[in-house]
Amino acid sequence: MYRYKYKYINLDMTKGIVVIGLLGTTLDAGKSPARWNRWRPTISLFQQEDMLIGRLELLYDRRHTNLAKHLVDDIALVSPETEVSLVQHNIADPWDFEEVYGALQDFALGYEFDPAAEDYLIHITTGSHVAQICLYLLTESRYLPGRLLQTSPPTKKDPGPGSTSIIDLDLSKYDNLAQRFETERDNATSYLKGGVETRNKAFNAMIERIEQVAIRSDAPVLLLGPTGAGKSHLAQRIYDLKKARHIVEGKFVSINCATIKGEQAMSVLFGHRRGFAGAATERRGLLREADKGVLFLDEIDELGMDEQAVMLDAIEHGRFYVQGSDREAQSNFQLIAGANTDLSAAVREGRFRADLFARLNLWMFQLPGLAERREDIEPNLEAELNKLMNRGESKIAFAADARRKYVKFAIDPSSPWSGNFRDLSASATRMATLSPRGRITAGIVDEEIARLKSQWSAGEQNDDFRLVVEVLGEAHASDLDRFDLVQLAEVIRTCRSVASLAAAGKELFAKSRRRRKSVNDSDRVKKYLAKFGLSWGDIAE
Template identity: 60%
Template sequence: MKPVTVIGFLGSTLDAGKFDSGRWNKWRPSVSICMQQDLRVDRFILLHGTQHRRLAELIANDISDVSPETEVVPRLLDFDDAWDFEEVYGKLLDFARDFPFDPDVEDYLIHITTGTHVAQICLFLLTEARYLPGRLLQTQPQRGAPQPVGVWNSIDLDLSRYDSIATRFAETSAESTNFLKSGIETRNAGFNRLIEEIEQVAMRSRAPILLMGPTGAGKSQLARKIYELKKLRHQVSGPCVEVNCATLKGDSAMSALFGHRKGAFTGAVQDRPGLLKSADKGLLFLDEIGELGLDEQAMILRAIEEGRFLPVGSDSEAKSDFQLIAGTNRNLAEQVRAGNFRDDLFARLNLWTFALPGLSERREDIEPNLDYELERFAEREGSRVTFNKEAREQYLAFAESPGAQWQGNFRDLAASVTRMATLSTTGRIDTGAVALEIERLGTVWQADEGKADTIDFVLGSQRLAAIDPFNRVQLAFVIETCRACRSLSEAGRTLFAISRDLRKSTNDADRLRKYLARFDLEWSDIHPHPG
């Protein structure tokens, strides 16, 4: 067996008393450790303050009397305030870092019966974090007649050693991931691993989380579930504030995000706290964060890092302590290269980045999501609707087939189920209703493909209105050419076929990328299959 070293505080009250023969009838925790028949202590590191030096010497002598083989090593450790958690933890951490631990050679027991409650908590935390590489040691007097020996037990904080606790942790973790999936028994292995990782990060970190993925992949719903889970675990007390950054344009964006003071601009008739302030002590979900302007991005970065920002028209800063979850369907790395997104903000968001797959990449999850959407319909409408067997098989065969495009991802699926359930007044979706829905989806998807070739579909009416008619004609031709080409490079060669012959070196892809960036566009916004 390896030699055993005990580390513990001198008990200024429990170890003290009249030092006459009667002291041997009293339980004194530091002495009792060395009186146990089934515990050999080879070394005792006795921590104490200057004012208790004499008591430490007396206890060391008594330990030598009852256990001559035990080497008592008094260690001076003074605190200005023994109830100041920061001071006690800091000095104990310094002690742990300086102590020449060698777990391969000896075992360590960390005595947590003596010392202030603050000291006991700090010893626990440092042992749990393995700064003190040992087991916790607890002692207490025996019940009944007074006697000095008492009893002891040790606690190993490696929870994997305790089967029942490990099982409980596994069950709790499974419950958390199931919660994030809204109780849906998803079957896609990659997605399930992704959710497990998100659960671990969300529960153990307050750093920003970036959710990437196509529109309708479930970013907003997942962000709300993360908030609800953190609230259940008492990690947030404030609200969940959600905003689609694509709706924040122009001067109103600053006011909406950071608030304003009365009179800051025309129409500012009263103070406005802003979304960041509203999210204090809670969670802020900025969906489509790539749509924010560079000025707003700079202030968001400062708010994340310092918890402070300047409302419009204010001379004093506001404070807000929130966790940020950002969502985007854009490639932010590309946006950084194009100069549309700040590289320092992207670096801050990119610590925890999770890419949610679209529905077409999770076809095995369509069936459990089908049941989930029927349950949601029943909750909303107070009417339960189900498929008959043939209709369910018919719909799943279509939905899981490669031909089903699911351009809107889970939003498309939710809308599809809602339509079929609403039109099935008997409470049963039959094959006729399924056939009608399949036809409707095919028509919608075909129309969307045609719309995707148009400039107004790519830009949206609001952005299109900000472009001069002269530029619209040129941009429409560029978009049409891009849609007809397989890659950015091919589109660049086609568009610059004449001028490229007049130059010695060309980079047509870069030239086209910069042109599109003038209109806040990138290749993936135009082409369905980025090359």
């Protein structure tokens, strides 16, 4: 006896059931009596006890007219109540996606559906895989206003007419799937953020964009941001994400362009042949190392003009000349470029090619410094401590008052966090190291705050101080008030950027000059310098 494996859900008994399906040219075939012992998908539809099919729309190709007619006769034997309408549906190549989709869509557009009176089931077991995909697409897009019906052959455990099941495309049923996609995406963005739950809206939105770009594009990406904002870290993570999704198979190759200035740069990047400029061995170069992978060029604004030209060619065509060779080499890599400064300034100053900049500018992301997303300092601090904890064994935690103190200081607008992540991670490391039994106390926080403050104010003074030391010597410079130090440094900088004392005066007193208050600017500069015992000649580098 047959055991019915019928899993039909939500059958509306008040409507007539209409099945739309394709003739299965192999599985539905058969003329000998043995055919009744074989599973035939279309026939199996009519062997399901609780489903009475009012009508079958059987789509067939004219080459299989005889088979279609036989099948109609067989259906009449098992289900005399069913009306079968044969729909000629000619397809030259059942594996041609465009043709099959077009033909099925034409059928759907031409068919007079009456969903109020009829319940349509789209049988997807028969037909080529291409046809099945097309039926799925047309059903999902509601060109076919029905539900997908799948039949499956009997199994050893369940002999009989096989089973049928409805694949309901009701969107609510997608929830699980959608949830999975959502989780995947959250995983990806959280991954790019280094697993830290950041709270800054703009930053989160940017990371989401970067995630989309990382997954869908192999065009160049430009990461801008102050030092320590996490450009290198993010570049690595983008690569890791692509690798995990099987989008890249090559390596992550990373170089800071400031370290390859001069004669070496060409060879380092593009390689050279043996014998080139006396080289004993061939050099592959980083571009070829990064083939099928990702090349991260940090501080790309430090790249020389010649290298920029070759690089542009390489990213546009995937081709470039190896030094000393007249054959082109190939490499397909995604370029991620990093820079601390706005590249457009470098373009204006003629230090950076406008066309290369335009290429890089397609996906430009400006990473904010920590000071611009203070709400993220606390979760990142927490993450840093966790990292330290995982490295060593001991537990590290703030005492409650200590934590409040540190966070208050950290989010205060007067804390510049000029080294960004570098500052934060160093600060966390110091506090953890100095904490007995992993407990960070208020005392330790006080000490750390003082340390950061002096570090930051030294940083601010640093450039000015160094400059003044250069011309006045350490002893004299140390003796100056901060007021004078800052002013003198600015005067020195200006003098060095122009050709003459007069030009320096023009620049420094530009405003009062316009008001015609000052008659002799160079004299004013001269007198100012004289206060420190300096003359124009002393300033030169």
